[in-house]
Amino acid sequence: MRNTLVGKNKRNASIFVYFQICPECDEPIIGIKEATRGEVYMNPNNTEDLSLLRKEQRR
Numbered sequence: 001m002r003n004t005l006v007g008k009n010k011r012n013a014s015i016f017v018y019f020q021i022c023p024e025c026d027e028p029i030i031g032i033k034e035a036t037r038g039e040v041y042m043n044p045n046n047t048e049d050l051s052l053l054r055k056e057q058r059r
Contacts, residue, residue, distance in 0.1 A: 001029075003044040009034065016042050018050055027055070 003018045014035035022029050031050040035042060 001044045001047060003033075003042060005040065012038070014038065014040055014042075018044065018047065 001018045001020045003016045006015050006017050008014055016033045016035065018029075018031040018033060020029050021027070029052070031047070031052045033042065033047075033050050
């Protein structure tokens, strides 16, 4: 995973977007995570509490 800081919310917590291309299906994996202690850097390999954004499957 990679991540990037996208800004701060109204509680002044840093918001990070995590992203990568799935090595198995070549589809994007995207998630969002809020920093809990005012961090301006978060380890991209720490995906605990990551909220994944999911694409609806076409039928």
